[in-house]
Amino acid sequence: xxxxSQCINGLQLGxxxxxxxxxYSMVYGIIRLLNFAHGDVIMIGAYxxxxxxxxxxxxxxxxxxxxxxxxxxxxxxxxxxxxPLRSAPRISLLITAIxxxxxxxxxxxxxxxxxxxxxxxxxxxPSKALKLGGLSLSLTTIVTILVSxxxxxxxxxxxxxxxxxxxMRAVSEDTGAAQLMGIDINRVISVTFAIGSALAxxxxxxxxxxxxxxxxxxGSMLGLKAFVAAVLGGIGSIPGAVVGxxxxxxxxxxxxxxxxxxxxxxxxxxxxxxxxxxxxxxxxGRGVAEKV
Amino acid sequence: MDKTARGYRQxxxxxxxxxxxxxxxxxxxxxxxxxxSGAVNRAQSAVILQIGIYILLAxxxxxxxxYLGQLPLGHAxxxxxxxxxxxxxxKSLPGKNIGIIxxxxxxGGLLAAVTGxxxxxxxxxxxxxxxxxxxxGFGEIIRVLIINLPGITGGTPGLMSIPKHxxxxxxYITVILSCMLIHTMMKSxxxxxxxxxxxxxxxxxxxxxxxxxxxxxxxxxxxxxxxVAGGLYAGYTGILTPGNFNFMTSINILVxxxxxxxxxxxxxxxxxxxxxxxPLALQSFNKYRMVIYALLLIAVMxxxxxxxxxxxxxxxxxxxxxxxxxxxxxxxxxxxxxRA
Amino acid sequence: xxxxxxxxxxxxxxxxxxxxxxDAGKPPILDIRHLCVDFGGLRAVDDFTLLIGRTxxxxxxxxxxxxxTTVFNLLTNVYKPTQGRILLNGQDTxxxxxxxxxRLGIARTFQNIRLFAGMTVEDNVxxxxxxxxxxxxxxxxxxLPGWWRTERRQHVRALELLDLFDxxxxxxxxxxxxxxxxxxxxxxxxxxxxxxxxxxxxxPAAGMNPSETHELxxxxxxxxxxxxxxxxxxxxxxxxVMGICEGIAVLNYGKIIxxxxxxxxQQNPVVIEAYLGExxxx
Numbered sequence: 029x030x031x032x033s034q035c036i037n038g039l040q041l042g043x044x045x046x047x048x049x050x051x052y053s054m055v056y057g058i059i060r061l062l063n064f065a066h067g068d069v070i071m072i073g074a075y076x077x078x079x080x081x082x083x084x085x086x087x088x089x090x091x092x093x094x095x096x097x098x099x100x101x102x103x104x105x106x107x108x109x110x111x112p113l114r115s116a117p118r119i120s121l122l123i124t125a126i127x128x129x130x131x132x133x134x135x136x137x138x139x140x141x142x143x144x145x146x147x148x149x150x151x152x153x154p155s156k157a158l159k160l161g162g163l164s165l166s167l168t169t170i171v172t173i174l175v176s177x178x179x180x181x182x183x184x185x186x187x188x189x190x191x192x193x194x195x196m197r198a199v200s201e202d203t204g205a206a207q208l209m210g211i212d213i214n215r216v217i218s219v220t221f222a223i224g225s226a227l228a229x230x231x232x233x234x235x236x237x238x239x240x241x242x243x244x245x246x247g248s249m250l251g252l253k254a255f256v257a258a259v260l261g262g263i264g265s266i267p268g269a270v271v272g273x274x275x276x277x278x279x280x281x282x283x284x285x286x287x288x289x290x291x292x293x294x295x296x297x298x299x300x301x302x303x304x305x306x307x308x309x310x311x312x313g314r315g316v317a318e319k320v
Numbered sequence: 321m322d323k324t325a326r327g328y329r330q331x332x333x334x335x336x337x338x339x340x341x342x343x344x345x346x347x348x349x350x351x352x353x354x355x356x357s358g359a360v361n362r363a364q365s366a367v368i369l370q371i372g373i374y375i376l377l378a379x380x381x382x383x384x385x386x387y388l389g390q391l392p393l394g395h396a397x398x399x400x401x402x403x404x405x406x407x408x409x410x411k412s413l414p415g416k417n418i419g420i421i422x423x424x425x426x427x428g429g430l431l432a433a434v435t436g437x438x439x440x441x442x443x444x445x446x447x448x449x450x451x452x453x454x455x456x457g458f459g460e461i462i463r464v465l466i467i468n469l470p471g472i473t474g475g476t477p478g479l480m481s482i483p484k485h486x487x488x489x490x491x492y493i494t495v496i497l498s499c500m501l502i503h504t505m506m507k508s509x510x511x512x513x514x515x516x517x518x519x520x521x522x523x524x525x526x527x528x529x530x531x532x533x534x535x536x537x538x539x540x541x542x543x544x545x546x547x548v549a550g551g552l553y554a555g556y557t558g559i560l561t562p563g564n565f566n567f568m569t570s571i572n573i574l575v576x577x578x579x580x581x582x583x584x585x586x587x588x589x590x591x592x593x594x595x596x597x598x599p600l601a602l603q604s605f606n607k608y609r610m611v612i613y614a615l616l617l618i619a620v621m622x623x624x625x626x627x628x629x630x631x632x633x634x635x636x637x638x639x640x641x642x643x644x645x646x647x648x649x650x651x652x653x654x655x656x657x658x659r660a
Numbered sequence: 661x662x663x664x665x666x667x668x669x670x671x672x673x674x675x676x677x678x679x680x681x682x683d684a685g686k687p688p689i690l691d692i693r694h695l696c697v698d699f700g701g702l703r704a705v706d707d708f709t710l711l712i713g714r715t716x717x718x719x720x721x722x723x724x725x726x727x728x729t730t731v732f733n734l735l736t737n738v739y740k741p742t743q744g745r746i747l748l749n750g751q752d753t754x755x756x757x758x759x760x761x762x763r764l765g766i767a768r769t770f771q772n773i774r775l776f777a778g779m780t781v782e783d784n785v786x787x788x789x790x791x792x793x794x795x796x797x798x799x800x801x802x803x804l805p806g807w808w809r810t811e812r813r814q815h816v817r818a819l820e821l822l823d824l825f826d827x828x829x830x831x832x833x834x835x836x837x838x839x840x841x842x843x844x845x846x847x848x849x850x851x852x853x854x855x856x857x858x859x860x861x862x863x864p865a866a867g868m869n870p871s872e873t874h875e876l877x878x879x880x881x882x883x884x885x886x887x888x889x890x891x892x893x894x895x896x897x898x899x900x901v902m903g904i905c906e907g908i909a910v911l912n913y914g915k916i917i918x919x920x921x922x923x924x925x926q927q928n929p930v931v932i933e934a935y936l937g938e939x940x941x942x
Contacts (some may be wrong), residue, residue: 112622119391120621122449123578126393127617130571134610248567252460255453260457294464297457304450305442382910508800508807509793509814511785512779514673516787519776526736528762528790537797614942 033163034285035278040169040238042277043176047231047260048254048270050183051224057200057264058220060118064125065105067251071227072148073098073232074242075136081148082274091152101132102225103218111176111214129248136244145216149240152233172234179230183223187266196220200264249293253280255302262313271311275299329645343636348492355488365488366556367600372491373552374596376498378576378588380545383502383573386509386583388538388632389518390444391452394459395546395573399564400466401435402428402547404473407482407554414483421485425494425551432547433540440539444485444532459570466562476563486555494552498545503585505541514538518583568610575613578620581627586634591627670907670921677919680906687750689734689765689858689890691811695744697734704730706914708744712858712907717884718892721925723934727914728894729771732860736768749857756812763791767855769847769864771894777836781827781846785818786836788853805864809908821849824886825879840867845879852883858884862895865900877904881907904928910934 048070055063076097080090109128113121147153149155149168156167187193198206199216207213236242253276261272275298283292303310331339351368354360360368380393405423413420443454466473473479505511511536516524525531554560576595580587595613599606620627670678679688684917695708705727712718720728733739735746737758746753748764756764767788776784795806822828825845830838835846851859864880865873877900884891887916895901901908902922910918910925912934918925925931 047571056449060449062453109618109622116621116625118449119385119389119582120625122391122452123574124618126571126574127614127621129614130610131614131618134614138607138611252453252456256457259450259453290468291464294461297461300457301439301442301454304446304454308446308450378854413928496921504807505801509789509810510800512783512787512799513790515779515783515818516776519778520774522758523770523774523776524787525758525852526738526762526768527788528767529787530757530759530790566765 033165036163036165036169036173036279038278039274040172040277041281042175042274044231044235044238044250044273045254045257045277046270046273047176047179047227047234048250049273050180050266051228051231052168052251052255052258053261053263053266053269054196054220054224056218056258058196058203059110059114059126061110061121062255063224064122064251065128065132066102066224066228066248067247067254068129068248069098069102069105070232070235071136071242071244071247072101072132072251073229074236074246075140077152077233077236078145078242081151087148087151091233094233095226098225098229098232099222102221102228106218107220111217113158123192124131129251133244133248140244142244144241144243147240147242148234149237153237168234168237172224172238174232175230179227183227184266186223192216192219253293253296256296257275259300259310260303262310265310265312268312270308322357324638329641331637331641333369339640340636344496348489351488351492354482362509363600367597369486369491369552369556370519370600371596372495372594373486373549374576374592375555375589376495376545376549376552376572378580379499379585380504380542380549382577382580382585382588383506383514383538383545384542385577386581386588387506387514387518388535388542391449392455392539392542393452393570393574394439394457394462395456395542396567396569397459397462398432398436398543398546399542399550399553399569400462400560400562401432402467403560403565404428405431405547405551405552406551407479408472409486410483410555411479411481416483416485421490421555424485424555427440428551428554429544429547432550434634435542436540436543437536438537440543441532441542444535444539447505456527456567456570459565459567463562463565466565473562474560476562478559481562482554482558484558490555494548498548499585502541502545506654510534510537518626522529538632540600542633543567565617572608572613575617577627579616579627581629582632583631584627584629584633586632587629590629609626676709677711678907679711679713679919680716683715686714689714689716689749690892691733691747691750693745693747695731695734696742697730697739698742700909702857704914705734705741708911708914708916710909710916710919712890713891714857714890715884715888716890717880717905718890719908720892720894720911721896721898721901721908722917723913726911726912729862729913730914732768732862732894735860736766759790762854762856765855766860767851767854767856767858768860769851771861771862771866773843773847775835775843775846775850779835780830780832781822781835781838782815782818784846785821785853786814786848789814789817790848790854821852824852825849826883828843841872844868845876848879848883852887855887857889859889859891861891861895863894863896865895865897866874873900876900880882880904906927933942 030233048066051066055061067203073094077094080093081087103127109124110121113124120266138148153168153171158170187196193207195211195216198209198211199213203213225304254273257272257276258269260275261268261270279295279299283295327416353558355365377399384390384392406428409424409427410420439455439458443451446454513524513529515525516529517531517534521531576591577588579595580591599609663903668679671684673684673688681764690712692708692710693883695705696703697705708731720731722728730739734741737753738755748761748766751764753761776787793810795810799806819828822831825848827842827846827849831841835843838846848861848864865876868876880891881904883889906921907921908925909916910931917934918928918931920928936942
């Protein structure tokens with residue numbers, strides 16, 4: 029029974045990582061950028077929910093605002109900071125992304141101080157527990173898993189069945205060729221950022237319901253681990269991000285259950301290094317060779 | 321090509337070395353005199369030491385970022401390895417003599433270099449962004465290790481009462497010597513191979529450059545000097561806590577290198593000096609420091625990706641040569657060409 | 661007008677190909693047998709068999725997309741062949757890294773120029789001199805006698821090589837600032853710096869005007885005579901190919917459709933068909 033509840037625990041954490049990892053993976057697939065600011069967009073989402081609910085906004089509406097807020101800020105970042113560097117060396121783009129991440133964290137800190145605040149998680153998902161046989165499941169857990177899986181299915185359909193999805197796949201395959209075929213690259217990139225950050229917005233709500241505290245730094249470690257998940261699964265691969273997310277979630281729950289909670293971060297990064305050593309393209313990714 | 325052929329008078333090599341040596345020695349004597357005479361107060365001398373340490377950190381990161389063209393984000397991790405190693409050696413060997421100081425710094429540097437090699441061999445097989453994330457992860461692992469091994473490292477409260485060996489003399493000589501060694505390495509066939517990898521990896525490899533070897537070399541040299549800087553840091557503060565070596569420290573160093581100009585040692589030195597002195601000089605600046613750093617990073621990348629000095633390398637001899645040829649104010653040669 | 665070929669007589673070897681008569685006593689510098697490579701189910705190079713003599717100037721021609729550069733990439737181990745083997749100077753190149761192959765005597769230029777643009781012309785050439793120096797990092801760092809020796813030797817040698825292509829007075833400029841033709845020439849000089857036994861030139865005359873191309877032809881011959889090396893080149897300029905190549909292989913859709921002397925190639929109906937077919941398509 030303990031084992032089962034730990035498994036569900038891992039499933040919950042893993043599905044959050046997977047949602048966030050999808051955002052990394054999609055953006056990487058399309059512009060080969062490790063979007064450092066992705067985790068911080070999640071943190072911004074947490075503040076939006078916190079402030080709107082604090083101001084008496086209906087929690088359901090607050091969730092919607094969170095998602096739209098994340099989308100808005102992500103698309104804005106892409107426009108202002110990343111687009112001018114479309115043809116710049118990768119290292120410049122990466123440094124810019126680090127800069128954006130720092131900016132979000134520190135502006136938030138200036139505005140709201142570095143203090144940790146409670147997140148109104150119970151206003152969004154009531155803190156009830158359901159008994160299933162001998163198993164006690166919190167409503168948060170169930171909602172998290174259902175919403176995550178639902179979002180992933182929606183994303184899958186979007187990418188496989190719609191015109192925009194087809195365009196996204198084309199751009200990630202070969203940007204130049206896609207452009208020649210008349211695809212509006214800038215629009216596809218904006219939409220990719222928007223979808224990735226909508227998932228981040230959902231992830232933000234679910235993550236904060238699980239760990240209901242907010243400070244300007246909550247996004248960075250979550251973001252890093254989700255990125256590790258994306259790399260583990262094979263960056264650029266959508267199913268890979270999901271598999272990687274669940275793997276990291278389970279690994280973390282396992283390490284904690286064994287009584288080494290102080291080591292979880294180290295274990296996650298050690299997994300990353302080992303994966304890159306033995307399977308650099310990740311579990312489901314494929315290597316890309318440079319054209320000579 | 322040969323400037324003597326065009327009547328361009330050159331300073332003999334030995335004289336160049338002599339001029340530089342005399343100037344460096346003069347600075348050392350001057351600095352020491354200022355400090356010991358009390359003309360510089362305690363707070364100011366602390367700033368000077370910090371600047372020296374950050375200069376070495378920036379210059380060493382520049383080897384991996386500016387010269388090799390990779391983006392390691394765990395520089396603070398190498399610094400930590402060096403700092404704790406030196407601190408533990410100094411704590412266990414009482415006394416203050418040059419042998420013990422050098423031993424601590426060297427051991428710190430070497431252990432950091434070995435760590436760099438261990439992390440570099442797998443990481444350098446990967447492309448830029450992966451390397452960034454692996455080194456970032458490595459930095460975090462080091463921090464977790466420091467926190468969770470209190471028997472050795474003092475854990476979260478920190479390692480205390482480390483002998484304060486980092487006097488002005490020690491910092492000055494170490495930093496100058498380190499910068500010189502990095503400079504002389506870069507102006508050699510090994511340095512050229514490292515630059516060639518940055519410029520075009522496939523062309524370098526097909527020209528016979530063993531790219532894996534040179535990447536690991538550059539990475540280890542970078543880690544070595546970060547370790548030495550860590551040792552200086554330990555001997556300067558006298559107390560080490562895991563918080564000294566977090567991700568933000570790595571980013572601070574990166575900002576200096578990027579701002580100064582990727583690949584310019586002079587740029588790294590100037591940026592490290594300004595960015596270390598500024599927050600200490602302006603207390604109110606501190607509140608906005610990180611916001612300004614973030615904006616600087618973004619703005620520099622968008623508007624002037626080459627940083628303040630691009631790849632320019634300061635060379636006194638070159639300026640002197642221009643002066644004796646009466647061409648001091650003519651258009652400078654393109655960056656990165658100074659030899660010897 | 662095609663120039664008068666320089667070639668000696670070509671003689672068959674092992675029934676696999678032809679090499680210049682003067683090289684017949686020695687094993688070929690390059691011996692490629694049944695080379696194949698697949699890219700995701702597509703066979704880009706199919707059953708490629710070719711011999712190149714020790715001092716031969718060989719040409720690899722064919723319509724665009726025929727797989728010529730892919731052959732160069734296979735020869736330098738940028739790609740791993742799916743089947744077949746390559747003997748360079750009698751040694752199997754399988755599993756060797758690119759820089760090890762360079763040490764074994766193969767050097768190349770690139771179709772899309774790959775210079776070290778931010779380094780000086782002289783330094784570009786010096787990077788090519790990567791073999792035969794044993795002094796380590798400490799020698800360099802501490803300016804020990806070995807460093808002075810190496811720097812002097814490399815400086816003198818770099819200027820000698822640059823002089824071959826009249827680039828000496830540009831030794832101090834940044835490679836990226838050179839005009840296009842000079843960049844192509846510098847790539848050849850850099851390749852020569854590693855003292856190859858076989859030099860691969862990927863479209864050396866691309867973007868050059870007729871008089872530059874003419875000069876390049878003389879230079880290629882000069883290099884062969886002076887360094888006693890084999891040169892294999894990919895080129896679309898038929899005047900150049902027919903003018904200086906002794907043996908020519910024609911590639912189409914990854915397969916060799918003809919091998920022979922310039923004269924034989926020019927009269928080969930299959931070759932004419934392949935080229936005319938392309939022209940008609942354009």
